[in-house]
Amino acid sequence: MEIIIQPTRETATEIAARIIARLLSEKPDAVLGLATGSTPLLLYQKLVGMRLDWSRVRTFNLDEYIGLPKEHSQSYHSFMWENLFKHINISPDNVHIPDGNAEDIPGSCKAYEKRILEEGGIDLQVLGIGSDGHIGFNEPTSSLASRTRIKTLTRQTCKDNARFFGSEAEVPKHVITMGIGTIMEARHNLLLAFGEQKAGAVAGAVEGPVASVNPASVLQMHPTVTVCLDEGAASGLQRAEYYRWVYENKPAWQIF
Numbered sequence: 001m002e003i004i005i006q007p008t009r010e011t012a013t014e015i016a017a018r019i020i021a022r023l024l025s026e027k028p029d030a031v032l033g034l035a036t037g038s039t040p041l042l043l044y045q046k047l048v049g050m051r052l053d054w055s056r057v058r059t060f061n062l063d064e065y066i067g068l069p070k071e072h073s074q075s076y077h078s079f080m081w082e083n084l085f086k087h088i089n090i091s092p093d094n095v096h097i098p099d100g101n102a103e104d105i106p107g108s109c110k111a112y113e114k115r116i117l118e119e120g121g122i123d124l125q126v127l128g129i130g131s132d133g134h135i136g137f138n139e140p141t142s143s144l145a146s147r148t149r150i151k152t153l154t155r156q157t158c159k160d161n162a163r164f165f166g167s168e169a170e171v172p173k174h175v176i177t178m179g180i181g182t183i184m185e186a187r188h189n190l191l192l193a194f195g196e197q198k199a200g201a202v203a204g205a206v207e208g209p210v211a212s213v214n215p216a217s218v219l220q221m222h223p224t225v226t227v228c229l230d231e232g233a234a235s236g237l238q239r240a241e242y243y244r245w246v247y248e249n250k251p252a253w254q255i256f
């Protein structure tokens with residue numbers, strides 16, 4: 001796991017954007033796994049500003065609310081088109097987002113997994129982290145081997161996400177999410193976290209025991225993970241000094 005601690009969200013996001021830009025220049029038909037939430041917003045703005053060629057890029061989103069119309073302002077479908085896809089030259093045929101209104105949701109989850117494999121697997125998965133350590137919508141105690149499926153949100157996540165809706169009661173309680181097993185098959189996981197409210201979850205993910213109560217901790221078992229943090233999100237880390245040392249002494253050929 002490479003832990004990159006930056007003074008601000010801005011500089012941490014800049015590094016993440018450069019990692020993605022480099023992947024797209026090396027592999028113009030890369031398969032990207034994408035996330036929603038407030039964390040990747042600046043990343044998407046930066047990627048738009050970089051004017052990259054997305055014509056052959058394929059994307060798979062992590063998750064979606066069940067029962068929210070696609071056109072609803074808070075559906076992850078709307079989020080992705082509003083904040084990224086409508087600003088870049090991606091082909092709509094190459095965009096994949098779980099369908100929260102499918103007639104047969106379990107069947108659509110299986111088909112989603114199959115489609116990821118057919119496209120060659122995910123080269124790079126962007127991740128945020130919930131205040132309870134969830135990745136995608138894999139809430140604490142999710143199976144570490146889980147695949148794309150239906151999950152019930154925790155009360156905490158409903159509260160956290162109420163800020164996007166009118167009230168907590170309006171947050172759908174059921175979602176489709178890629179599983180932890182699905183995320184673990186991405187060739188590179190790029191996790192972003194900003195602000196002190198994420199410090200506990202980040203510390204648990206990076207330095208805590210690997211346990212389903214903190215789903216992000218499973219990333220310790222993944223060979224290629226980059227974690228981009230600002231000072232607030234890094235403030236609970238015991239070994240921050242070491243991570244800074246590693247980054248400062250990184251060989252030139254590894255610097256993006």
Ligand SMILES: N[C@@H]1[C@@H](O)[C@H](O)[C@@H](COP(=O)(O)O)O[C@@H]1O
Pocket residue numbers: 035036037038039040062063127128129130131135136137157161
């Ligand atoms: N499903 C999303 C996650 O993919 C996201 O990483 C997390 C953190 O959200 P935010 O970035 O807004 O803090 O919670 C949401 O519920």
